[in-house]
Amino acid sequence: MQENQEKFIDLINKKISGKNLKYSILTMGCQLNENDSEKIAGMLEKMGYSEISDYKNADLVIFNTCCVRENAEERLFGKIGEIKKLKESRDTILAIGGCMMQEKGMLQKIKKSYSFVDVIFGTHTMQNLPEDIYKSLINKEKVKDVIDIDGEIYEGLPIKRNDKFKASVTIMYGCNNFCTYCIVPYVRGRERSRKPEKILEEVKQLAEEGYKEITLLGQNVNSYVGNGEIKNFADLLNEVCRIDGIERIRFISPHPKDFTDDVIDAIANNEKICKIIHLPLQSGNSKVLKSMNRKYTKEQYLNLVNKMQEKIPGVVLSTDIIVGFPEETDEEFEDTLDVVRKVNFEQIFMFIYSIREGTVASEMEQIPEDKKHERFEKLKKLYESRVDENNEKYLNTVQKLLIEGTSKNNHEMFEGRTDTNKVVIFKPNEENQIGDIVSVKITEAHKWYLKGEIVK
Ligand code: SAH
Ligand code: SF4
Ligand code: F3S
Numbered sequence: 001m002q003e004n005q006e007k008f009i010d011l012i013n014k015k016i017s018g019k020n021l022k023y024s025i026l027t028m029g030c031q032l033n034e035n036d037s038e039k040i041a042g043m044l045e046k047m048g049y050s051e052i053s054d055y056k057n058a059d060l061v062i063f064n065t066c067c068v069r070e071n072a073e074e075r076l077f078g079k080i081g082e083i084k085k086l087k088e089s090r091d092t093i094l095a096i097g098g099c100m101m102q103e104k105g106m107l108q109k110i111k112k113s114y115s116f117v118d119v120i121f122g123t124h125t126m127q128n129l130p131e132d133i134y135k136s137l138i139n140k141e142k143v144k145d146v147i148d149i150d151g152e153i154y155e156g157l158p159i160k161r162n163d164k165f166k167a168s169v170t171i172m173y174g175c176n177n178f179c180t181y182c183i184v185p186y187v188r189g190r191e192r193s194r195k196p197e198k199i200l201e202e203v204k205q206l207a208e209e210g211y212k213e214i215t216l217l218g219q220n221v222n223s224y225v226g227n228g229e230i231k232n233f234a235d236l237l238n239e240v241c242r243i244d245g246i247e248r249i250r251f252i253s254p255h256p257k258d259f260t261d262d263v264i265d266a267i268a269n270n271e272k273i274c275k276i277i278h279l280p281l282q283s284g285n286s287k288v289l290k291s292m293n294r295k296y297t298k299e300q301y302l303n304l305v306n307k308m309q310e311k312i313p314g315v316v317l318s319t320d321i322i323v324g325f326p327e328e329t330d331e332e333f334e335d336t337l338d339v340v341r342k343v344n345f346e347q348i349f350m351f352i353y354s355i356r357e358g359t360v361a362s363e364m365e366q367i368p369e370d371k372k373h374e375r376f377e378k379l380k381k382l383y384e385s386r387v388d389e390n391n392e393k394y395l396n397t398v399q400k401l402l403i404e405g406t407s408k409n410n411h412e413m414f415e416g417r418t419d420t421n422k423v424v425i426f427k428p429n430e431e432n433q434i435g436d437i438v439s440v441k442i443t444e445a446h447k448w449y450l451k452g453e454i455v456k
Contacts, residue, residue, distance in 0.1 A: 002382070004131065004158060005043075005127055005128070005130050005319075006271075008133075008134045008311075009043065009046045009047050009130045009214070011132060011138075012047040012048065012130060012134055012135055012137065013046070013047055013048040015137065015138065016047070016048045016049070017048050019187055019320065020050070021048070021059040021060065022047050022049060022050055022051070022052040022057060022058045022059050022060070022249060023041075023044045023049040023050070023051060023052070023058055023059070023060040023061070023062065023308070024051065024052050024053065024054065024055035024057075024058035024059070024061050024062070024293060024376075025037050025040060025041060025044075025051075025063075025094050026055060026063050026064065026079065027059075027067065028062045028063065028064060028065050028066045028072060028075070028098065028157070029064065029068070029077070029081065029098060029099060030068070030217075031168055031215065031217055031252060031389050032170060032217050032219070033064055033099065034067055034162070034168065034225070034298070035168045035170050035217060036064060036097075036123070036126060036160050037040075037062075037064045037167075037400060038161050038162060039126065039157040039158070039159050040062055040064065040126065040129060040158055041157040041160040042157060042158030042160045043129055043157065043158055043160075044062075044129075045160050045442050046158050046391055047133070047157070047207065050141075051160075052180070052340055054230045055083075056082075056086060058092060059090070059092060059093065059438065060092070060093045060095065060133070060325035061083055061086075061092055061093070061095070062095045062096075062097065063076060063080075063094075063095075063096045063097070063098070063229045064097055064098040065096060065097065065098035065099060065100035065101060066098060066099050066100065066276075067099050067100035067103050067183055067187060067356075068182070068183060068356075069351065069354040069356075070355060071354070071356040072100060072358070073100070076096075077113075077114075080094070080110075080117065081300055082423065083101065083115055083173070084089045084114075087116060093118045093119070093133070093136055093137060094117050094119070095117075095118060095119035095120075095121065095132070095133065095136075096110070096117055096119070096120050096121075096127065096150050097119075097121040097122065097123070097126060098121070098123060099123055099183075099187040100187070100189065101122045101123075101126075102119055102148075102182070102187035102188070103115025103122055103144065103186075103187055104188070104353070104357070104358060105119060105126070106337065107128040107144060107146060111144075115142070117142070117337060117377070118136040118142060118143065118416035119132045119133060119135075119136050119142075119143045119145070120144045120146060120230060121143075121145045121146065121221075121345065122146035122147060123187065123188055123189075123360050124143065124146075124147050124149070124150060124151030124320070125146060125147055125151065125287055126154075126157075127157060128145050132145050138326070140231045142255045144199050147203070148311050149189075150173075150174060150189030150192060150255055150265060151172060153194055155194075155198055156401040157212055157429075161386045163214045163351070164210070164211075164434075164435060165210070165211055165304075165402060165404070165434070165435040166211070166212070166213040166214070166215070166402070166404075166428050167200060167206050167213070167214050167215070167218055168214070168215045168216075168217050169196055169202050169203060169206070169214055169215070169217065170192065170194070170217045170218065170246070171199050171216045171218050171221060171224055171236065172191060172192060172193040172194060172218035172220070172221065172223075172224050173188065173189070173191070173192045173194075173218070174188045174189040174190045174191045174192055174220070174339050175188060175190075175191060175218065175219035176220075176221055176223070177219075177220060177255065177293070178189055178293060178360075179292050179293050179294060180291065180292055180293045180337070180359060180360035180361040180364075181322060181325060181353060181356065181361040182291060182356070182358060182359060183356040183358065183359060184219055186359075188219065190408045191219075191220065191223060193225045193226065193227075195226075195227065196226040196227065196229075196235075196236060196239070197229035197271060198292055199216075199236065199240075200240065200243070200278065203243050203246060204243055205238055205245050206246070207244060207245030207246050208245070210245075210435065211245075211246065211438060212246065212248060212402055212435060213246070213247065213248035213249075213250070213402055214240070214245045214246055214248070214250070214251075215248055215249075215250040215251065216236070216237075216240070216250070216251040216364060217251075217252060217254060218253075219253065219271040220253065220255045220258065221233055221251045221252070221253065221254050222254040222255060222258040222259055222260070222263055223258045226235055230424070232260075232262070232265045233254075233263055234262035234265070234266045234341050235264040236272060237251070237256070237263065237267070237270065238266050238269075238270065239251070241266075241270040241272045241273065245320075246272065247272060247402075247437055248272060248402060248419060249270075249272050250273075250274045250276075252278050253278055253280055253320075254277070254278070254279065255280070256279055256280070256281075256286075256294075256296050256300070257294070257295040257296050257315065258302055258326070258358070259298075259304055261307075262436050264311050264312065265311070266309065267308075267312050267315075268311045268313075274316075274420065274421075275312060275314050275315045275419055276316050276317070276318060276346060276419065276420040276421055277308065277315060277316075277317055277318070277322075278315050278317075278318045278319065279301075279304070279305070279318070279319055280319055280320040281301060281319045281320065281321055281336070281339060282294055282320060282321060282322050282325075283322065283325060283328070283332075283335070283336055284298050284301075284335040284336035284337070284338055284340070285298060285328070285333070285335035285336060286298045286299070286330040286335075287332060288332050288335075289327055289361075289362075289454065290328075290362070290385075291325070291326075291327065292322075292325060292361070293360070296340060298335055301339065302339065302342060302343070305317065305342075305343050305352070305374065306439075316345075316346040316379075316420050317343055317345050317346060318342075318345055318347035318348065318349070318421070319345050319347075319348055319349070319410050320349045320350075320351065321336060321340075321348055321349070321350050321351070321379065322351050322352075322353050323350065323351070323352055323353065323372060323375040323376050323379055324352055324353040324364055324367045324371060324375055324376070325353045325361065325367075325374030326353070326361050326364035326366050326367060326425055327364055327365050327367075328367060328375075333378075335441050336379065337378065337379065337382055337389055340379065340382055340383065340435030341382070344386060344390065345383070345423075346390060346420060346421070348377055348379075348383045350376060350380060350383070352372050352376050353372060355437075376420055387447055391422075391445035391446070391447070392445050394418075394422065394442045394445060394450055395442055395444075395445055396441065396442065396443075397437050397441070397442055397444075398402075398440070398455065399418040399424065399439070399440055400418065400419060400437055400438070400440075400443060401416030401417060401418060401426075401437065401438055401439075401440050401442075401452075402416055402417055402430070402431060402435070402437050403416040403433065403434050403435060403436050404416055404417060404434065404436060405434055406434075407425045410425070411428055412427065413425045413426060413428075414426055414427075414428040414432060414434075416440070417439070418450075422449070422450055423448070423450070423453070424442065424449065424450045424452050425449055425450070425451050425452070426451065426452040426453060426454060427453070427454070428454065429454055434452065438454060439454070439455045440453065441453050441455050442453065
């Protein structure tokens with residue numbers, strides 16, 4: 001398999017060398033999707049393409065799609081239309097991959113309405129991209145390379161990372177949970193964990209390259225299954241913490257139902273693990289949670305939060321919430337607001353329920369659109385009313401920041417993030433460099449950022 005990939009990378013490289021061909025990738029999905037895009041970029045660079053951000057000037061355009069919510073389709077089809085015009089003027093190759101290509105009926109739809117698309121590839125066949133592009137570039141074939149069965153985990157893809165100090169490491173693929181609203185298990189297949197030694201090898205390599213922060217990725221990271229000494233997610237966390245050079249560790253997303261005590265202990269015992277935990281709530285009502293198939297109740301969620309707060313000093317939480325799930329009543333929605341008041345989340349990603357064909361919830365009785373929007377606004381208002389208070393907690397505290405770059409609005413200032421993911425702007429001293437971890441005292445709290453001063 002790997003030999004095949006290398007063969008096509010070389011063949012393309014020979015064909016296009018000296019031509020200065022450009023590629024552009026549009027990533028439409030979550031962090032896993034982004035990590036896949038980094039691997040796609042890694043393959044393309046090896047083939048001899050170089051990156052250009054404006055896809056209108058690219059010779060090869062890749063769309064890496066997402067389908068977790070409905071509006072993604074309209075967005076994609078709009079973009080495909082734009083590329084059609086480009087193809088007429090400069091012979092651009094258009095390749096579309098990612099989760100949406102795994103959706104039932106999607107291949108036929110694109111074939112029928114957008115027959116000019118050159119390559120369609122799925123989430124299980126990403127590693128064939130060099131061969132697929134070769135067929136399109138050299139043989140002028142229209143390529144469809146999507147399979148339904150879960151692919152084997154494919155190790156050793158080249159990778160071109162977006163950042164120099166922060167990196168993502170996928171630890172598992174797929175999902176077994178089948179939350180009734182969610183399409184991910186249908187398009188990403190069943191859970192498959194990477195071998196612990198492969199993950200640790202990747203993290204060690206990153207440390208050698210100077211990376212300071214890593215994020216372990218998966219749809220349900222705490223159901224990770226390892227082997228030997230590293231049996232589960234807690235073991236993996238502890239082991240990753242032992243790698244010198246890596247100073248910050250994040251993970252996303254854990255599932256509340258699998259948040260075992262050993263994971264809480266690992267977070268509490270390791271200074272390197274960031275003290276912000278993303279704990280998707282989805283709904284605060286036990287009946288709605290049951291019909292979402294989330295496998296926890298309101299009380300169990302709140303108990304878990306209490307336990308975390310007791311065992312992990314200074315822990316803060318972020319979450320995902322869906323409003324307007326089928327059959328949700330106003331009263332049931334109040335429970336969501338109640339949990340938000342009680343937990344005081346640092347960050348909430350709010351979503352209006354969106355029907356995904358083929359899921360259980362799509363067959364249930366739907367809520368009128370205006371009702372969903374009304375609830376969304378209510379939740380947003382509650383969340384925003386808490387932001388100031390949450391930010392003011394930081395005043396006069398000393399925070400460790402990873403310096404990420406100069407501030408966009410003021411080039412004399414640097415910008416970094418606390419381990420709880422807050423953006424902080426500060427005036428650097430001569431020694432400070434991007435990628436350093438520094439201590440900063442917070443002096444001002446604004447709505448979407450904090451200001452601070454370097455402390456020696
Ligand atoms: N595996 C992660 C989430 C992946 S999808 C987890 O379980 O937390 C990211 C978020 O999208 C979900 O947490 C959910 O809040 C939201 N989402 C998923 N399906 C959705 C749908 N049909 N409508 C609206 N939001 C949805
Ligand atoms: Fe979707 Fe639920 Fe799996 Fe998350 S855990 S990806 S929400 S099915
Ligand atoms: Fe991610 Fe969207 Fe796929 S959320 S896993 S890119 S459907």
